[in-house]
Amino acid sequence: MxxxxxxxxxxxxxxxxxxxxxxxxxxxxxxxxxxxxxxxxxxxxxxxxxxxxxxxxxxxxxxxxxxxxxxxxxxxxxxxxxxxxxxxxxxxxxxxxxxxxxxxxxxxxxxxxxxxxxxxxxxxxxxxxxxxxxxxxxxxxxxxxxxxxxxxxxxxxxxxxxxxxxxxxVNTEKFNDYIVDRDKKRKDLNIPNETVVLVSVGEMIKRKNHESALKALSKVNNRDYLYLICGKGELDDYLRSLTKSLGIEDKVRFLGYRNDIPEICIASDIFLFPSFQEGLPVSVMEAMSAGLPVIGSEIRGNTDLIDNDKGGYLLKPEDVAGFAEKIERVISNKELRKKMGKYNSLKVKEFxxxxxxxxxxxxxxxxxxxx
CATH class of the missing domain: 3.40.50.2000 (Glycogen Phosphorylase B;)
Known part of the structure; x- marks a missing residue:
């Protein structure tokens, strides 16, 4: 052998x-x-x-x-x-x-x-x-x-x-099994159906740049959102403290390490990914498979996956104002979210x-x- x-x-x-x-x-x-x-x-x-x-x-x-x-x-x-x-x-x-x-x-x-x-x-x-x-x-x-x-x-x-x-x-087909569970998952997470949910998946480390996402959200005028962060790491305490200083602690939930990412993506509306460095991020591919628009950083890997203005928006990792503007736009436009999400669910089949x-x-x- x-x-x-x-x-x-x-x-x-x-x-x-x-x-x-x-x-x-x-x-x-x-x-x-x-x-x-x-x-x-x-x-x-x-x-x-x-x-x-x-x-x-x-x-x-x-x-x-x-x-x-x-x-x-x-x-x-x-x-x-x-x-x-x-x-x-x-x-x-x-x-x-x-x-x-x-x-x-x-x-x-x-x-x-x-x-x-x-x-x-x-x-x-x-x-x-x-x-x-x-x-x-x-x-x-x-x-x-x-x-x-x-x-x-x-x-x-x-x-x-x-x-x-x-x-x-990425197993793009497995996300079809979770579609019917969207309302149930929101209920499990205690999230009202009308709330726009943004989600990020990644370790609490500098490379994942959660800080830019939090700062951007603090500048968003439309406050009918909830931001879920899935992951753990050395910056956990710092990021929790940052949400308080930014005045958005009631808009952010730290969920820690999760084994139910597909269900959480299906229960969400927008995927945030402001990372500084990636190869080809699996979390982004899973979000695309779940039919989510992606607002992320314009870096290697992300540019392979996300077509700007079609499947979402790509910005420089530290462009807080740019992230805030794009987040505001996507939160406020349900049809745009659906259009971008559908585009991503087709594009990701290449992977x-x-x-x-x-x-x-x-x-x-x-x-x-x-x-």
Whole structure:
């Protein structure tokens, strides 16, 4: 049986982003192994039925722990004799490619879920990550990118093949199952039917830029809205305090981490996504599948998904006044919300998981040509 090793930094990568790939690999007869730091492991991994290999990798490129992680990963690769290595995340991609070269494993695939160097990125990102990625491309037989900006960048690297794949795929059909539950979900959340609901999904971290959304909402004159934030993180207390200082604490609900995002999207009217940096955001694809207009930031990934003025509006991440104006416009126009939402529900089919699985199956089946 052919054996493949999927390498990442944290184990949640496997059930959040690799489930489709794992299903494809098993259908092709692969025994699937996964290497990561499994300290964040939970029961969702059990359903994947993969062979797990823990090693002490750290997300920081400056952590000395990664010296130990390199040695641990080398021991894993030597003992298991894998046919293929498919790596993810910046540090997972670095260590896996270096180790694979040292033990003689080919082919090696790297999926870039969003290069840390991008238009508008801090100069330090370009100084640290760009030269490393360019060098490692020589050790990579295939680079997979999930947005057009990264695809154009990767084509400049020295690797055998660069491929664009439309993300990890989203099950656009599953949202049809929740339509009849809209009123019930609103009742469960104690939200009146006439209230316009805006929702954001993402960690409470600086990169997700919830701050701009809150500041924009404080400037909206139409007060018949409710804003739901799904996620948790280090900025939780700060953002709660910010809502009070902005005088909108009665308009914002912090729902924490949720497992019912599809239902919440169906119960909502507008999706807000002012993030500073993304690869190809799954949360936006899910919102589109639910038929929501999206008001988001004009950044890589979002520009692949949202057609400005058709499926929503894209603005600079810190354009608080611009966000406020667009939010006001969409809150006040139900027909516009429906029109944009319908457009998105059709556009997102380009990123459906069935299409992505078909593409990945063809790529995996063609690996022999890269050796």
């Amino acid at each position: 052919k054996k493949i090793l999927i390498v990442s930094t944290v184990s949640r990568q496997f059930y959040l982003f690799e489930q489709g790939n794992i299903e494809v690999l098993k259908s092709l007869g692969y025994e699937v192994h996964a290497a990561a730091n499994f300290s964040d492991s939970n029961e969702r991994l059990d359903s994947l039925e993969i062979v797990r290999h823990h090693f002490d990798i750290d997300r920081s490129p400056f952590s000395l722990i990664n010296i130990k992680a390199y040695k641990e990963l080398k021991k894993i690769m030597k003992s298991e004799k894998f046919n293929v290595v498919h790596c993810h995340s910046p540090m997972g991609g670095v260590l896996a490619r270096l180790v694979a070269r040292s033990v003689g494993i080919t082919p090696v695939i790297y999926t870039a879920h969003g290069f840390h160097f991008y238009k508008g990125a801090p100069m330090i990102n370009w100084l640290v990550y760009y030269p490393v990625e360019k060098f490692l491309s020589k050790l990579t037989q295939m680079i997979i990118t999930i947005n057009q900006e990264d695809f154009a960048m990767a084509k400049k690297f020295n690797t055998n093949r660069v491929v664009y794949v439309p993300g990890i795929g 459906d998981q069935k299409r992505v699985k078909k593409i990945m199956a063809e790529l995996y089946e063609g690996l022999g040509e890269l050796i």
